[in-house]
Amino acid sequence: MDYARFLNFIQEKTGAVASKKQRTIIRFARPAAYQECLRQLNRMKRSFPQMRLIRSSSLLQAFICPFSLADLPQSCRKGLILEQDAQVSVHAVPASGMVTTPEIPWGVRHIQAPDVWSSSTGYQVRIAVIDTGADFSHPDLRHSLARGVNLLNPNMLPHDDNGHGTHITGTIAGAGSMQGILGVAPRATIYPVKAFDHNGAAYVSDIILGIDWCVRNQVDIINMSFGMKSKNKSLFNVVNKALQAGVVVVASAGNDNKSRSVDYPARYPQTISVGATDRSRKIARFSNSGPHVDIYAPGEKIYSSWIGGRHKEMNGTSMATSHVSGSIALLLALRPDLTPTEIKQLLRKSARPVLSARKRSARGGISPSEVNALRLIKRGAP
CATH class of the missing domain: 3.40.50.200 (Peptidase S8/S53 domain)
Structure with a gap:
């Protein structure tokens, strides 16, 4: 999985967030992939404060994004399970x-x-x-x-x-x-x-x-x-x-x-x-x-x-x-x-x-x- 491209895509989406009504739950199929991506995300949060909108669940090994990821490129989807959030x-x-x-x-x-x-x-x-x-x-x-x-x-x-x-x-x-x-x-x-x-x-x-x-x-x-x-x-x-x-x-x-x-x-x-x-x-x-x-x-x-x-x-x-x-x-x-x-x-x-x-x-x-x-x-x- 291309972590950098995935996180850069999320960074761009986060910067454009206007509403929290659409959310996406992203589960990682491999624990190691979740840990590596989380490490990079936490590093990015220091430089890009808007990335703090991305929350994580260690129990589920998932990210929660306050926007839709329907347009996430296929090259970034390997090893990910995307699910639309619900009320x-x-x-x-x-x-x-x-x-x-x-x-x-x-x-x-x-x-x-x-x-x-x-x-x-x-x-x-x-x-x-x-x-x-x-x-x-x-x-x-x-x-x-x-x-x-x-x-x-x-x-x-x-x-x-x-x-x-x-x-x-x-x-x-x-x-x-x-x-x-x-x-x-x-x-x-x-x-x-x-x-x-x-x-x-x-x-x-x-x-x-x-x-x-x-x-x-x-x-x-x-x-x-x-x-x-x-x-x-x-x-x-x-x-x-x-x-x-x-x-x-x-x-x-x-x-x-x-x-x-x-x-x-x-x-x-x-x-x-x-x-x-x-x-x-x-x-x-x-x-x-x-x-x-x-x-x-x-x-x-x-x-x-x-x-x-x-x-x-x-x-x-x-x-x-x-x-x-x-x-x-x-x-x-x-x-x-x-x-x-x-x-x-x-x-x-x-x-x-x-x-x-x-x-x-x-x-x-x-x-x-x-x-x-x-x-x-x-x-x-x-």
Whole structure:
């Protein structure tokens, strides 16, 4: 491969960038080629500051360019895999306006998390929430948040300008005062990974860089409450690498009321895919379901933290996913040796059957079932 010509072409394109709406993910077939090209790129960044727009993922061994490379010469394509970047959206919708919440929301009680807290509160379990960020000043979250990373503005903390990430974080690890809420694993540590903008939209490339950051920073769980309809090989590869690194990846199934399909990345077998239930332990009316869903959890009218120190009620498989991530944290605090595969098996074996005429088989022909933190700990704890 002609590295110099390839990088000179990228330099010219970078200088002409006017919009970030078109992006390209460039994967290198050979690790040595990626390392050599990265070395040359870093050297060029000192002379050509605009080249700093080119980001890299060591986990995926890829460059991410904020423009289309459809016109990249064939002579520069040898050993490269080019994929157009795609947009991703969060999996939640408002259920109502701002509300006054109870200390322990119904979903947290429903999965019997409080019955586990005498044994485990998720202490020292590291959970990355790839989302819109978090409200660092929220009373519920002050003791739950680590610094995390802002992929949209690396010089800033991952502050939430949407609300979705704060809501997810509160359900997983809220540890508020009497006026606040308690999450499923109130002593777990949340690492907000801001990949989504104020509209709840992101690019696949930002998700890839987020997962890359999570693996490098040795998190235990990645919560991914978002999805897209189309396959993406780069996303698949990086999720697979996270699994190989021993990270548990929990992903929401989507809110399209589909019975045989779920969104990506939840559809990848390397994830724990989560559908939503209501208070009656029935599959929620909006939730995707069927053979690609591993487990269900409360996702309808879920009370949790919101930006500005407030609280809000939301619907979505996003909300269900946060209950599952919190439950896994309770288990990992007691059994840090468990692998992602073992955790998925324990979740299924300890779950309670879904009560619904809308029952559809989960992965592997297993009947749909709902997470139960108490049963999970009893089955999985030493």
